[in-house]
Amino acid sequence: MSTTQSTSTSADTVRITGFFSGRSELVVTALLLVLATALSIGTATMNVMGDTVPGPQFFPTIVCVLLYALAVAHGISVLRTRRFPQGADSSNPDFSAEMLAEMGDTERAEVFGSSSERPRRTGRVRMYSDWKTIGWIVGGIAAFILMLPVLGWIISAAGLFWVICKAFGSARPLFDLGVSFTVSSISYLAFGVGLGLSLPAGFLGGLL
Amino acid sequence: MDQLNHLMEGFAGALTLANLMWVLIGALLGTAVGVLPGLGSSMAVALLLPVTFSLDPTAAFIMFAGIYFGGMFGDSTAGILLNTPGASSAIATTFEGHKMAKSGQAARALATAAMGAFIGGLIATTLVVFFAPSLVKLATAFGPAEYFALAIFAFVAISSVVSESIIKGLSALAIGLVLALIGVDGISGTVRYTSGLPQLFDGLSIVVITVGLLALGEVLHVASRVHRDPSAMRIPTSGRIRLSGADFRKALPAWLRGTAFGLPFGVIPAGGAEIPTFLAYGTEKRLAAKRKDPEFGTTGSINGVAAPEAAGNATAGMAMGALLALGLPVSATAALMIAAFQQYGMQPGPLLFERSGDMVWTLLASLFVGLVMLLIINMQFAGLWAKLLLVPRHYLYAGITVLSMLGVYAVSSSLIDLWFLLAIGLLGFMMRRYHFPVAPVLIAVILGPLAETSLRRALTVSEGSLAYLVSSPATIIMYLLLTAAVVLTMVKHAASRRRLRAEAQVLQDS
Incomplete structure (x- = not known):
């Protein structure tokens, strides 16, 4: 390190x-x-x-x-x-x-704008693209699509939001969890209930 | 004056409480997305496009007009304060704007930019009102050969003449054409390239393609470098902004010069506002050198902000006219607007004014309303907008991803579209990583079907004779202009490549 x-x-x-x-x-x-x-x-x-x-x-x-x-x-x-x-x-x-x-x-x-930095020949070789971060995001999206019909919009969208925050390097996982659920709930209310877009309720639909 | 009557009726339609609210919401959302660092007006339109589909067409387009111009107003804010212009059409504004911000004149720069965007947009929209009917008349004289020439002109201009590399531009164009081919062929009814998936009979949804390329592709691209590159520094600004009378007098000629550069590019398919904004900036720079203006290039001159910003919005305004009257998208953002019309089953072009005249004039009237609203919300609350620059990057990109998923799912309610979205997003990432232009893909997807049908119709009419394609003066002029532009570009590219190769320094320590 x-x-x-x-x-x-x-x-x-x-x-x-x-x-x-x-x-x-x-x-x-x-x-x-x-x-x-x-x-x-x-x-x-x-x-x-x-x-x-x-x-x-x-x-x-x-x-x-x-x-x-x-x-x-x-x-x-x-x-x-x-x-x-x-x-x-x-x-x-x-x-x-x-x-x-x-x-x-x-x-x-x-x-x-141009970068004054040039690649160098010494040091640790790493890929230009950060495949770990990309992997987290692509994986997060794939999991979201798989889970959407089962868990419903609120939970799966919150999960997706949280995973991407984590991948982008957020250091406050618990706070992010709150933000995630706020975002997904507000979007569900604004677009699903307010504008009438069809967002899946998932198993929560039976409870609400 | 027929147009004035129509426009007044349009205002009557636009000035209802509900429609004013849609303009305001659009203006706020557009400005917000435009201001957010790294996002530009095309991202604003792409992200918010699907959400509007649950509204009735008039309300949706009114909101869209707000988003379209709002993104243009917002673009320059991030450029001036952060030196990271949201879209490349805001780069020219950033040169002098950021210098002004660094020397403590951020508020003045923002006010000049907002006023410039207002003036450019206002003049352009007024011209559209008066000249759109003439454009429509011109377009009704167009046959299949002319439309094919127009499509080819747009294809080659955007993919080869203005882009960084001809091979990459044309490759992007070809990828877009392939995407546009999927689905049932309109003329013969043949099912093409669906690999048996019934979901693809209507073609790959335009929403999936735009959101995937512009939004998800960008998220993945930023993610690929987020832990490697340093982030930009913000210059604080606060409170209300205003322009003094002296500033106004100084900037007025620059606003008008900028507008004059911007207007013609609204009808030429050259990728949008980038070229006119740079032309406007270059002119101001030369004028400043002639006048020995000490501010230009040091502490920042308001003329250098005023002209490009007016040029940018003048192009955007005129582009709306070309889009409505000819059905011709001059830039990626305009292509998105056409996609929105198609989603409602409307085809922009000469027939639109006849079939949906009411809606078109209401839309044009709401452009004026939107511009006034944008001027107010940008002048009064500039400090507030600048606060958006504080949104942490991880929330920003998480929000974009969730909104992309929401939009695509809301349009079709199908999970397979989300998988397509992910695939197109990865394509967008790959294209960004290897410096392939994205605009040609969108232009090809929108104009591909038009190019194919007009080519086939033209050849049916002429019974296979290719000479028919170049039989009218309009087509000959278009092809000649295009050939000249391509030859000039190739010469320039070859010269610059030789120079770059000569001064290339590949590794730092060798």
């Missing part, structure tokens, strides 16, 4: 240990390929109704070709450059920072 805390910066440590170091983005290439393949299988096996020309397979075929082309182009660009993300990153890929900087007469780095 103490050794990692002594490096107080959040600079990430990277080492090139194998083929996938700095190339984890190949996950996206894989996703594009899976989508393209699923789409082509779906298009080929489609049970076409009617005889419209062009038919329902016409547009998907174009999308399919586009997807395969993009998957190849993306795969090549990832293989060419290993990328190691560095520190906090507030950039928005919806917009080219270069373009906005030119229009705003500013420096590129000022647009989204």
